[in-house]
Amino acid sequence: MSKAYTRDKQSVSPLEWLATNLGRLLVSLFVPGITFVVLWRVFIFLRDGQAPQWITAIVAIIWGVGGALALFFVANLVVDQFSDQWKKRLHPFIFVGPAIVILTWYLLVPTLRSVYASFFDADGEVFVGFENYVYAFTSPAMLESFRNNLIWLVFVTGLSVGFGLLIATLADRTKPAFETVIKALIFMPMAISMVGASVIWKFVYEFRPPGAQQIGLLNAIVTGLGGDPQAWLLMQPWNNLFLIAIVVWLQTGYAMVIISAALKGVPAALLEAGRIDGANELQIFFKIIIPYIRGTLITVSTTIILFTLKIFDVVQSMTGGNFGTQVIANEQYTQMFRAFHYGRGSAIAVILLIAVIPVMYYNLRQFAQQTEAF
């Protein structure tokens, strides 16, 4: 139909034109109409649903995924009714459009809105200038958060990358089967939620008064060695380090896996040349291997820094930010959803954003360098 239409383009009378295009018009209106009605009906069913939970769940999953698929198909069908020239213009919008719309709604515009809201009071009504930022840089809770986040950044990044490098280097010198098992065991915590990890570590840090049976592993070891049991999570400021240990436990596997892959890429000839020149293993490690995988180490460190900057779950579930363990992301959550101070919550979020700008700049510069092929 579409081909016939283009060929006879010059000669058709208005009536014929209407007849050929009526079909297109119907398709363009009817199919999307039906799709929307069906999606809407199911939405109402889900919203008011009295069905058993698992049925609602299955319907919801099919509706959500199927709906997204259906919208793409329908949009494509509608565009296919246009002339070839318009098709060429409109197709990219179907492919790229949804992603851009969602990114704009969920990240781009919210960034601007948060910056705007950070200059207003708790309810977002009265302009207060830099008051929220003054609060963010002077209130005791925020100063404590800055201090703690700095401790977190240094220790989590240093220890995770350090342990990861150590384990990857050692494992590289063992038999492959052994290496696989060891790496899987150390990588495993990556699959566990931080809330789950918190439950696990409650059994390490649990404190019972002296004389009672210790059920926390750490105190059992301490008392077994003749020491006094400690309430680890209440010991300021050391309790931060005990929380940090949990995240190091989670992140070392990540660092190890990435570094391990980089180590496999170090050319054997290079190491051999070093050995022939009489370098010992330590020298080879520091003079050849480390410089060779420097790029990977930087990437891994950056990723862990970004992750640690926003650390939330562990603090929320272990101490709730009490006992001197507050961090920026948890303080932001507290301001938003406990104190309902949207202005302060936004200002703290903007501070987090400013903290990642160097990384964003680096990413964009990297992209600009590779961009000739784009």
Next chain:
Amino acid sequence: MGAKRQNLLGKLFVYGVLILVAALWTLPTIGLLVSSFRSGDDVTGSGWWTVFANPSEANLSLANYRVVLGIAGEGDEGASRFGGEETLNLTAAIVNSLTVAIPSTLIPILIAAFAAYGFAWMDFPGRKFLFIIVVALLVVPLQIALIPILRDYIKLDLSGTFLGIWLAHTGFGLSLAVYLLYNYISTLPRDILESAFIDGASHFTIFTRLILPLSVPALASFAIFQFLWVWNDLLVALVFLGATPEVEVLTQRLLGMLGTFGADWHLLTAGAFVSMILPLVVFFSLQRYFVRGLMAGSVKG
């Protein structure tokens, strides 16, 4: 001779250190696993390692799991208190977690794959500028979006709905997804596409018939990454599902149990383990894809 002995010692040292570290890393999880089979009095009365000291008195059972899954029998401890109550039935939370996690994984993949194809193989004005935005958004912390999006959701009645949290996870995962999939799709050989075009195939056909099947490794990598991320997420769930108990996911329920625990340590252990089973299975069966995904995109906001 001396060199050989030194070599052997070095080997012993390497293997010894690795075994020690791996044991240290696994010990906390083993403690939780053992505790989850013990009764409430045992868990609070003695350390989990005492089970290994006198195994005959260990008294392990699956009772805690039956209670947290809401299938407790008469004899199970805590069954009378929690047996019929919704408050501790993790089965509901598991179903909710699945209902949140599956679409929150598939929808961003679908949208991102379309976009990645568009960026890689289509020509349109603003292409480079839009992709620069995607790259810039890679590291934007999602905290920046919580308040504005929650306000939208309250206006649109989306707060506490599955649709709302799917879209939120889609929005927060999308830039990484587009970036990763673009990197993959743009390296597919150009000839395949060109010959398909000559045969008269449309973009849509090429995408669904050719590009999607070819991109399965990249799609799988991101899928595992995103699934684990969503399943383990606490913050987004707290913010966008927080006020609605019927849609609570596992991490929220566990957090609630952590807050009120004390008396119910034994149930908490079983609950925590229940929450880990699925990610661990996904993780160990698809580890290779997961690692590949981690390496391809190591920055996420």
